[in-house]
Amino acid sequence: MTNTELTATSTALRIPRPASPYQGDIARYWDGEARPVNLRLGDVDGLYHHHYGIGEVDHAALGDPEDSTSEKKLIAELHRLESAQADVLLGNLGEIGADDTLVDAGCGRGGSMVMAHQRFGCKVEGVTLSAKQADFANGRAAELGLQDHVRARVCNMLATPFETGSVAASWNNESSMYVDLHDLFAEHSRMLEVGGRYVTITGCWNPRYGQPSKWVSQINAHFECNIHSRREYMRAMADNRLVPQTVIDLTPDTLPYWELRATSSLVTGIEEAFINSYRDGSFQYVLIAADRV
Ligand SMILES: C[S@@+](CC[C@H](N)C(=O)[O-])C[C@H]1O[C@@H](n2cnc3c(N)ncnc32)[C@H](O)[C@@H]1O
Ligand SMILES: CC(C)=CCC/C(C)=C/COP(=O)(O)OP(=O)(O)O
Numbered sequence: 001m002t003n004t005e006l007t008a009t010s011t012a013l014r015i016p017r018p019a020s021p022y023q024g025d026i027a028r029y030w031d032g033e034a035r036p037v038n039l040r041l042g043d044v045d046g047l048y049h050h051h052y053g054i055g056e057v058d059h060a061a062l063g064d065p066e067d068s069t070s071e072k073k074l075i076a077e078l079h080r081l082e083s084a085q086a087d088v089l090l091g092n093l094g095e096i097g098a099d100d101t102l103v104d105a106g107c108g109r110g111g112s113m114v115m116a117h118q119r120f121g122c123k124v125e126g127v128t129l130s131a132k133q134a135d136f137a138n139g140r141a142a143e144l145g146l147q148d149h150v151r152a153r154v155c156n157m158l159a160t161p162f163e164t165g166s167v168a169a170s171w172n173n174e175s176s177m178y179v180d181l182h183d184l185f186a187e188h189s190r191m192l193e194v195g196g197r198y199v200t201i202t203g204c205w206n207p208r209y210g211q212p213s214k215w216v217s218q219i220n221a222h223f224e225c226n227i228h229s230r231r232e233y234m235r236a237m238a239d240n241r242l243v244p245q246t247v248i249d250l251t252p253d254t255l256p257y258w259e260l261r262a263t264s265s266l267v268t269g270i271e272e273a274f275i276n277s278y279r280d281g282s283f284q285y286v287l288i289a290a291d292r293v
């Protein structure tokens with residue numbers, strides 16, 4: 001059964017059959033996801049993210065914690081830090097023209113895709129396992145009048161429909177912990193043009209710690225994902241003609257986001273695991289930008 005064959009029950013919706021039982025679980029997970037920490041932040045300006053934030057907290061913007069508007073200000077500040085994260089990723093894609101095509105692998109509700117189009121004026125194609133997310137992202141694109149430039153579809157990022165060598169730049173924003181990295185980078189390498197750019201922002205376990213810590217295991221269980229080590233990223237890129245140009249340890253930049261989030265009413269229970277693993281060095285938040293050679 002290939003990725004493009006359709007299930008009997010979902011033919012009307014043209015949803016491809018998941019490539020594995022695991023991918024079926026992940027599709028169901030994201031179809032059912034509706035955490036206020038994601039929806040209320042997205043409601044701030046209509047950019048819906050499923051990634052975390054970076055940068056210094058603007059304490060002046062938070063105002064007086066006793067004030068009746070303090071929760072609203074806190075939500076706006078967390079959202080600003082999440083959009084700042086996407087801005088940093090997009091800033092590492094290199095020179096992108098309006099005629100280029102970009103691919104967001106594991107696009108979620110599409111916030112980064114809209115930001116990419118607004119920044120470069122180009123076409124942005126996203127893939128997600130979740131039909132609900134793809135519908136949501138396409139709905140937002142239509143509301144913004146961007147349906148000709150921003151499109152999400154239900155598709156396995158390991159077997160995309162994009163032509164070989166047709167993509168100027170592609171990325172994974174907190175979505176590479178759901179797949180085998182060799183398979184993932186082989187597919188990015190295939191779709192990217194020679195000289196094209198690949199960028200990921202991801203959490204990875206630190207080989208210096210030894211093995212995944214209990215906090216990393218807790219994050220894996222919480223999201224049903226499988227966090228890779230930093231070494232695995234480097235090896236799998238090297239094996240697939242992706243040569244790192246920039247590696248940034250964003251761990252110190254993401255801690256303020258987590259410390260702020262831990263004080264909000266929108267906590268989900270996973271904050272302690274991120275804060276402790278970033279502090280004990282067992283887990284790192286990194287950006288890797290690589291050229292397709
Ligand atoms: C944590 S969310 C990140 C969403 C988005 N990148 C963002 O920054 O808002 C993870 C995403 O990866 C997607 N995903 C996981 N495995 C996938 C696969 N094999 N193919 C396509 N998408 C996948 C999920 O459907 C989900 O949209
Ligand atoms: C850095 C790592 C390990 C990320 C794991 C992938 C993931 C679930 C990201 C955030 O999604 P989300 O925005 O839906 O999560 P939350 O509800 O916690 O904000």
Ligand SMILES: [Mg+2]
Nearest residue numbers: 037038050051
């Ligand atoms: Mg979130």
